[in-house]
Amino acid sequence: MISIEQPIIQMQGVEKVYGGYSPALKGVDLEISKGEFVFLTGPSGSGKSTLLKLLFCAERPTGGSIVVDDMDLSTLSGSQIPYLRRKVGVIFQDFKLLPNYTVFDNVALSLEVLGLTRKQVEKRVTAIIESVGLLEKINRLAVQLSGGEQQRVAIARAVVNRPPIILADEPTGNLDRARTTEVVELMNELNARGTTIIFATHDETLFTNTHRRVLTLREGILERDQKG
Amino acid sequence: MIPGTFFKRALRDLKQNLFTHLMTTGVVAFSCLLFVIFGLFSFNLQQFVEKFGRELAVVVYLKKDVSQEKIPSLYKRINALDGVESVEFISSEDAYRELQAFLKDEKEILEGVDPLFLPPSFQVEINRAVFNIDKVKKIAEIMSQWPEVAKVQYGQEWVDRLEAISQVTRNIVIIAGVLLLLTATFVVSNTIKLTVYARQEEIEIMRLVGATNGFIQGPFLIEAFFQGFIGASFAILVSWLLYRYLAESVSATPLLKDMDLHFLPMEYVGGVLAVSTLFCVLGTYIALRRFLKS
Numbered sequence: 471m472i473s474i475e476q477p478i479i480q481m482q483g484v485e486k487v488y489g490g491y492s493p494a495l496k497g498v499d500l501e502i503s504k505g506e507f508v509f510l511t512g513p514s515g516s517g518k519s520t521l522l523k524l525l526f527c528a529e530r531p532t533g534g535s536i537v538v539d540d541m542d543l544s545t546l547s548g549s550q551i552p553y554l555r556r557k558v559g560v561i562f563q564d565f566k567l568l569p570n571y572t573v574f575d576n577v578a579l580s581l582e583v584l585g586l587t588r589k590q591v592e593k594r595v596t597a598i599i600e601s602v603g604l605l606e607k608i609n610r611l612a613v614q615l616s617g618g619e620q621q622r623v624a625i626a627r628a629v630v631n632r633p634p635i636i637l638a639d640e641p642t643g644n645l646d647r648a649r650t651t652e653v654v655e656l657m658n659e660l661n662a663r664g665t666t667i668i669f670a671t672h673d674e675t676l677f678t679n680t681h682r683r684v685l686t687l688r689e690g691i692l693e694r695d696q697k698g
Numbered sequence: 699m700i701p702g703t704f705f706k707r708a709l710r711d712l713k714q715n716l717f718t719h720l721m722t723t724g725v726v727a728f729s730c731l732l733f734v735i736f737g738l739f740s741f742n743l744q745q746f747v748e749k750f751g752r753e754l755a756v757v758v759y760l761k762k763d764v765s766q767e768k769i770p771s772l773y774k775r776i777n778a779l780d781g782v783e784s785v786e787f788i789s790s791e792d793a794y795r796e797l798q799a800f801l802k803d804e805k806e807i808l809e810g811v812d813p814l815f816l817p818p819s820f821q822v823e824i825n826r827a828v829f830n831i832d833k834v835k836k837i838a839e840i841m842s843q844w845p846e847v848a849k850v851q852y853g854q855e856w857v858d859r860l861e862a863i864s865q866v867t868r869n870i871v872i873i874a875g876v877l878l879l880l881t882a883t884f885v886v887s888n889t890i891k892l893t894v895y896a897r898q899e900e901i902e903i904m905r906l907v908g909a910t911n912g913f914i915q916g917p918f919l920i921e922a923f924f925q926g927f928i929g930a931s932f933a934i935l936v937s938w939l940l941y942r943y944l945a946e947s948v949s950a951t952p953l954l955k956d957m958d959l960h961f962l963p964m965e966y967v968g969g970v971l972a973v974s975t976l977f978c979v980l981g982t983y984i985a986l987r988r989f990l991k992s
Contacts, residue, residue: 552908555908560906566903567903580907583904
């Protein structure tokens with residue numbers, strides 16, 4: 471039984487300044503519970519991507535503290551970052567797939583890094599690819615897929631190792647309406663199974679009239695926290 | 699992570715990045731080839747110089763008044779000298795006969811000449827295994843100080859020329875070898891860097907899904923091992939074929955048929971393989987380390 475009260479992400483007074491420029495994030499205080507589905511929105515340059523990058527240590531904060539699933543990121547050494555990333559699945563607008571790898575190999579990468587046997591990898595990868603509806607294209611190269619299919623592969627890769635947290639950075643930014651709906655539905659399914667999701671988007675139609683929590687960033691400041 | 703998985707991933711990467719791998723292996727092979735051919739040339743040049751030197755004999759001319767009884771003891775003294783391979787006594791009569799044989803049809807010019815006019819001598823051969831120009835000089839110097847000896851001849855001019863050639867060859871080998879090694883190092887290390895940078899996206903994605911540095915580096919290092927080893931092996935094979943071709947051509951040419959060509963010694967071949975492999979693995983490790991730190 472998952473308690474949605476237990477915080478899985480805690481940010482206190484988080485600042486991020488890119489050398490010499492105005493701060494990308496200013497004093498962000500935030501707490502996200504286990505199993506929550508949170509939309510993160512705001513105009514371009516508001517700090518959405520920066521906030522997500524801080525959560526999987528692609529960037530380090532210049533101030534404040536961040537705790538992700540009991541890992542204090544301010545004291546996390548470089549050699550511990552891979553272990554954080556195994557707890558955080560990340561989905562990008564540009565998919566970040568290896569174009570010359572097959573669908574299977576792209577997804578399997580997340581499990582290979584864990585040192586699983588080939589048999590275990592095959593079983594879990596096949597199951598997840600089936601769940602995103604791409605089983606018949608499992609041996610195709612990523613470059614041979616459509617944008618929507620590539621994004622589904624990216625989602626499969628992010629979730630195949632069953633991370634407790636998914637960070638999605640504008641995952642529907644390059645997709646048409648029908649493919650966008652598919653991606654959102656996949657996210658809902660994952661959340662229903664207990665995965666905490668932070669979904670960054672500037673597409674308001676995705677969260678209008680939903681019961682989801684919506685965080686709004688503007689010029690690096692957490693302007694609004696609308697509970698679902 | 700078990701080594702088997704590293705090998706499987708390395709094999710998959712080799713297939714997927716075949717062109718890049720072929721290019722890197724080609725650059726390694728070309729650099730090694732230049733080095734091996736240069737080595738082959740300098741090794742044979744030195745062998746030639748040494749062989750030429752070994753063929754020089756030392757002739758010890760005795761004073762005419764040296765009695766026959768002293769010959770055996772002199773023979774023993776010369777034989778006892780360090781580096782002497784064999785000694786042959788040539789009496790005045792023997793020398794006269796040799797001269798006659800040498801003159802062939804012109805031997806009439808010796809008519810009326812005393813057969814004992816030529817001094818008796820010893821022909822001394824230096825041990826080939828320990829041959830060295832300084833040793834020849836030293837032996838000649840010792841013998842020339844003996845009272846029974848009139849003159850020691852060992853082709854002083856030739857020895858001096860040989861010494862100079864040998865010295866120049868050695869210097870050229872060292873300078874050109876260092877320059878070639880630096881060039882090969884520069885070319886190969888830059889090719890390795892380019893190979894790593896070409897796969898920057900792949901590395902980034904692996905890091906994104908939680909790959910440790912060891913997981914990322916493993917297959918790269920295995921690939922680098924094969925690039926270094928195969929590249930060097932290819933260079934050695936090509937240079938061996940070239941050597942065979944040249945050796946056959948030389949033996950078929952009457953003027954050059956006494957010139958023995960040698961392939962590089964096994965230590966040199968092993969050294970090229972080891973250095974090339976080690977260099978590729980280390981170069982990849984350094985390029986990756988810089989990249990993974992960023």
